Amino acid sequence: MNSKEAAEMFGLTTDTVRYYERVGVIPPIERDKNGYRIYTTRDLNWIYLAKSLRHAGVSIESLIEFATLAQLGGEVQKAQKQILQDQLQEIDEKLAEMTKTRELLRYKIDTYDEHIAKFKSGEVTAENIEELWKINYKN
Known part of the structure; x- marks a missing residue:
């Protein structure tokens, strides 16, 4: 080829x-x-x-x-395997962070209309707005 x-x-x-x-x-x-x-x-x-x-x-x-x-x-397999393991760990960490971000986006999309309605009605204000970092997005 x-x-x-x-x-x-x-x-x-x-x-x-x-x-x-x-x-x-x-x-x-x-x-x-x-x-x-x-x-x-x-x-x-x-x-x-x-x-x-x-x-x-x-x-x-x-x-x-x-x-x-x-x-x-020669005997490089251990070093090569370690490189692969390190990269896998980095990817796993990135995936975990991406999953959290995906869950946040899903939550924001799923509750968007409801949140806008609450802001417009005055039910939610700057003083009583939710703290996004404290919410468990998984349902």
Whole structure:
């Protein structure tokens, strides 16, 4: 598979795939006798992993560290696994925060008309307005 096909497969540009290789996010790609990159299943897995982790907010630096360890060989599995575990923890924390924000938005949408009506009627004022940070949004 060539660069264009590999990039299209994952909805990336060829420039992005080549950038990933140049900075070390993915290991170097083998080339044919004419110097054209030839992507193997292993290479495609690296591209998919890099794309997925980048979309989840994983830093380029963490991806470079992970890919660099893979190229060192030897006993690097523990270090690689730790990088993955650290990234998973960060994503879990982001998901928890996003879930809380989603619940707040859902609450605001679900109660919007009611709140507006209470403000207009004077039932809710600046002095007796709810404290959003104290509300459990889950129903």
